[in-house]
Amino acid sequence: MFIKTLELINYRNYPAIRLAFSSHLILLLGKNGAGKTNLLESVYFIANGKSHKIIPCGDLIKWGSPYSVIRSVMDIEGKENLVEHQIEPGGKIKMRFNKIFLKNRQTVYKKMPVVIFSPDDLRIIKSSPVFRREFLDDILSKLSPDFYNFKLKYQKILAQRNSLLKGMDAGSYNYGRKETMDAWNESLVEKGTRIISERLRLLKILKDNFLKYMGYFFSGISFDIFYVFSWAGTDSAGENGSAEQDNASESGYISDRESGPDDFEKADDGHIYDVFLSNLILKMKKDIITKNTSIGPHRDDIVITLNGKDIRYFGSQGQQRISSICLRLAELEVLKNNIDKKPILLLDDVLSELDIERKSLLLELIGNDFQTFITAANYEYIKDIKLGKCEKYIIENNEFRLL
Ligand SMILES: Nc1ncnc2c1ncn2[C@@H]1O[C@H](COP(=O)(O)OP(=O)(O)OP(=O)(O)O)[C@@H](O)[C@H]1O
Ligand SMILES: [Mg+2]
Structure with a gap:
């Protein structure tokens, strides 16, 4: 499974963006506060109908806007699916899957496994x-x-x-x-x-x-x-x-x-x-x-x-941080073996805290079988590691520039 296009309207810091992604590695670079975590959060939202942070959905609407839209074309087992969420004030969510409004959304979310490695995971530990x-x-x-x-x-x-x-x-x-x-x-x-x-x-x-x-x-x-x-x-x-x-x-x-x-x-x-x-x-x-x-x-x-x-x-x-990463790797293994779709991986600022040896080990363990989004505030954090084929974006002023 992978995400082909992503459109955000009034989502967090983004008034309106539309992006198309490849199925491999996507690197998102940007200064602190540029909007890297918010973008990964929106991908997580598409697959789960909620943020990976424990917050009310209403907080995702861009401040001062009446509602928020997240629209995406997902490739699920070679078939394109249009997934649309509208978040309304108070956090009510309307979801359409291939243009059909869904009341029971859980069955759709099962089709879209996403594993996020986030700095917030330290809370699990x-x-x-x-x-x-x-x-x-x-x-x-x-x-x-x-x-x-x-x-x-x-x-x-x-x-x-x-x-x-x-x-x-x-x-x-x-x-x-x-x-x-x-x-x-x-x-x-x-x-x-x-x-x-x-x-x-x-x-x-x-x-x-x-x-x-x-x-x-x-x-x-x-x-x-x-x-x-x-x-x-x-x-x-x-x-x-x-x-x-x-x-x-x-x-x-x-x-x-x-x-x-x-x-x-x-x-x-x-x-x-x-x-x-x-x-x-x-x-x-x-x-x-x-x-x-x-x-x-x-x-x-x-x-x-x-x-x-x-x-x-x-x-x-470091032991606490790495144990939170290993919990996510274990989750990835379970999802891989029990859901017959490839998960999407989101690595939010995870590499910055690891030494070069452990950074490379983590990327090796993840492999290059999945569509993977990696964020970094500083290019220095990743320049030493072999990334292979990847798309690099710089985020600035709520816009994405392909490098
Ligand atoms: N509902 C919202 N409406 C508008 N802006 C928001 C909303 N929620 C958060 N923001 C802003 O979005 C900006 C980007 O946040 P984000 O967490 O994505 O940054 P980041 O690139 O991950 O930064 P860092 O490298 O520090 O982690 C922040 O300035 C934040 O205050
Ligand atoms: Mg961040």
Whole structure:
């Protein structure tokens, strides 16, 4: 799959541009603030109906403009497809695929795999668990649009359970609302079990690839990656945001591997269901006091360790950066093997932080099988590496000049 033409109207800093691309390597050069990330973001948007940044879609409209249009001709398996998005104030999106308005867009997005390597990926490693869960869930949604709908259902049930908790005190659980709560618990556990088991299945495949790539970049260090359940750790609060500290993985030093996820990787859904339900009931009193659901996949996490210690606290900047890159390489591998279309790759300013050896290694690992967009603020960052056949653009004053 590759993008043949891209037209942006009132998108971010671009009033109006129209570009045609080759199917190979496209290099985008421009000073800080020129619009490189915004262009890659628009390509990501075409394939996913959202930005790779966690922001409201309305923010993508050029300031002061009434709406934004992203229009593209995509070559999907040798056939041209016209993909059009209109973003309206408030973030409402209208999508047309080959001129037909689509209500359920997820099936179309499955046809268009895009992997973005972004400076923001460091958040997956360093920031709150929500970014790590999103990393897994985004890939699962790409592999199966059904997962996306399923997760929405889980979130609805969670919201309903939380609103029931808000009207309860410890007494009302025993005398009155117990039956209603029991019913919500069962629905939550049923949907949540599927989310957990899909994540575990995915992580197992990602892990093999992730460890293989980390081994290429760093020899002599042992890395690991595993799933941590909400019921495995200490207590805290929050389920969806920046100030979040989740239950699962607060402590820097990971010592408790015996009760870790490997047992669960082998466990069937019935076992996960039972453990989830019993822990949910165990935390009932606490949930009534905090008015929040403390157990479930919305509080799980992934931990990456380096010689047995949490990389968030003990990894160097380069080790953290490269582990975020290796997660993306692992994602690329999974998409390549499970979706029968070649993904488009977007490398936003990734090369600038790597030494020459690791820059070349990354480009070697990516190969030249895919349409790849690479941005750089400084030509110095890339001049030492062999790029082969490529199209070079300079972005200046919201315009593109082919070099
Ligand atoms: N909704 C918007 N409307 C208009 N301009 C915007 C909007 N959102 C962001 N911008 C502007 O777009 C410009 C380009 O941003 P972008 O992040 O693409 O730059 P960049 O080339 O990637 O820079 P850097 O090298 O620093 O990463 C910035 O000046 C930014 O303030
Ligand atoms: Mg940028």
